[in-house]
Structure formats: structure tokens, C-alpha cells
Amino acid sequence: MTGKLIDGKAIGQEIREEIKQRVDSLKEKGMQPGLAVILVGDNQASRTYVRNKEKSSIEAGMKSVLIELPETVSEEDLLAQVAELNKDDSIHGILVQLPLPKHIDEDLVIQAIDPDKDVDGFHPINVGKMIIGQRAYLSCTPYGIIKLLERTGTEIRGKHAVIVGRSNIVGKPMGQLLLQRDATVTYCHSKTENLAEFTKQADILIVAIGRAKFITAEHVKDGAVVIDVGMNRDENGKLCGDVEFETAKEKASAITPVPGGVGPMTITMLLKNTLQSAEKACAEGTSAHE
């Protein structure tokens, strides 16, 4: 079977139009959603992603605030910056770009973010609520993948979803969201023995292991839907995913490319979470944190 392309850029764009309309109606009520991004140091990849987020939020009609801090910033100063944004009524979403320098405790910083402004969905409160099925901000990449599956008409219920990768921000929440939608979920990871035996059972195969072209045609069942979360550089410095696209697509019924697959959906869901936070603040007629 030759796979058809899942166009994350186009689906993301569709959702962004819907978001923009809702931003416009908030603006008519005198409220503009605001997203603050904190970038520490000058990691080149992080800089590109952050610029992308800034551009996208402005296109959606939001206020974008970029706070750049030096690599050497103290944990205390970073926490103080977060505290300030927590109190700022014009800011509805706060994102601290990861990874952070080694001298800073990432968990501590994530926990310092007001859960109501945690549009990344990384705060333990939001992760916990998500797992027990309560309303919460959902981690943007898994949330975006759910939207991709929904909008391409992929059946989730009763299907076997195999996830390769178990990070807190992608693999783990991905499995939970699929479980909630009645998939049978298997988690695989770097220590899994006989990986292909598991992945070959997948109706939906989600790969987020962070190794270039790690998954090949041999890992893919005929007709599977393959979602590639990877963002790597190949030998020639070209952007590539965790899946060897050219071979895997021959077996898949549908597959995401890199770039143009999951990445644009991640940013779209970040905008969606920020919009939702602003809508909540607007409905409450007060600031978001009171």
C-alpha cells in the first residue's frame, strides 16, 4: 500500500483560521490573548522554534511577548520572571522553552507556572487532570496528533496504537489521550527488545524517540497510520524525522512528513490553549489567575 500524506501544515492552517476568528471576537470584547515565551540562552534550534511560535501567535491576532535571558541566568531570576508573568493580566499563556541550562531545575520552573497559564500542559496539575480525564491544558504535540487523526478520519476506537518513546511531553501523554479514545495502547522505548514485533502490530504507529530514520518499512504493518514526531538533522544537515519516510510510506495507509507534519500542529495547539485561557479569563470578567 502506498501511503497518503497527512498534511499537518494544511490541517494546522485550517484550525488556525478558526482560532483567529475566536481571537477576533474576543478583541471585540476588548480582550487580546497574550502569549509569553521565555527563551534562555541561544540554542539555535530553540531560537528557530521560538521565532516560529512568535510569528504564528501574531498571525492569529494575539499579543506575543518574548523574554530572552542569558545562558547564565540564575534559577532565582528565572523563577522571578515566571512569577511576574503569573501576575500579569495581559498574559494568558506562559511557555518556558525547553531544554533549560543544566544549572536550572526544569521541574521547579514548570511547577512555578500558574497551571491556568500553563499552555504547554507540562505542569503536574495539568498532567494529573489529563490522566484522570478532567479538563486540563493538553500537551501540544499529543493534542495536535489527536487532531490530525480526527481530521483525517482515522478510527481510534478499538485500534492498536503503538507509541515508540516515553517522554513526559510526548510519549506518555500521547498514550493516555489515545487510551481515553478507546485505543489499545502499547508503549515501546529505547530498551524494548524485539521492537519490530510490537510496531508491526500497530494500526496507529507514533514515533517520538529522537533518532533519525530509526523506524523503517520493516517496522510498519501494511495499512498502518504512521505519525512521525522526530525533528533531526540527517548526514547532510537536512531536517528529517524518526521514520525513514521513503520506505515507510510504501506500507502506510497514511503518514506525516517532516517538516510539515506534526510540527505545525504543535504550534497550532499552543495557540488553541492560549485562546482557551484568554476566553476563560474573559468569561470570568477578571484576570486569569484570580
Ligand SMILES: Nc1nc(=O)c2c([nH]1)NC[C@@H]1CN(c3ccc(C(=O)N[C@@H](CCC(=O)O)C(=O)O)cc3)C=[N+]21
Ligand atoms: N516548552 C516547550 N514547549 C514546546 O512545545 C517545545 C519546547 N519547549 N522545546 C522544543 C520542542 C520542539 N517543538 C517544535 C515545535 C514546532 C516545530 C515545527 O513547527 N517544525 C516545522 C519545521 C521547522 C523548521 O523548519 O526547523 C515542521 O515540522 O514543519 C518543531 C518543533 C516544540 N517544543
